[in-house]
Amino acid sequence: MAITMTPAAANHVAKFLESRGHGAGIRLGVRTSGCSGMAYVLEFVDEVQGEDEVFETAGVRVVIDPKSLLYLDGTELDFVKEGLNEGFKFNNPNVKNECGCGESFNI
Template sequence: MAISITPAAAERVKSFLVSRGKGLGLRLGLRTSGCSGMAYVLEFVDDLNDDDELYDVDGVKIIIDAKSLVYLQGIELDFVKEGLNEGFQFNNPNAKGECGCGESFTV
């Protein structure tokens, strides 16, 4: 499973976990949403579910559920600052298209 995380994203996740004071890692998943069909989900994880896969990527524990795993193979998680805006960016080689607002994608 090739999941990568940039140094900027790794540092941001680590700082969030330290600020939060607890947490096993970061869940990267999908939900049905938007005009293109799927949207990314990021959330902190305190306990694993039965169908979770755990990956240690550059010192960050990434948790992905089995249902999302097939759509996230090869993904790169980045953290980008552009002017006053900042946030996580998903570079997913499986995405075939995105909606105009960038909130959802299709495979």
């Protein structure tokens, strides 16, 4: 079971954590949302909880709760720039369907 980040994603998160001045890493999770059922949640985490799993890439920690890990196992977090747009991309091998707008998915 693993969550990984590309170098671009790790660098982007590291810069934000540095400018923020504190934080244990980022939390990756899922929530019920959208037309396909689930959406990704990404937020700063200041304290790791006892039940959390922690994965580290290039010194940047991704924290994930056990429930979300069931849906996200094997996911690679990437940071991409496409024209004027930039953002995180989730390469999740468990996804069966995505909605047309790309905001939600189904496993």
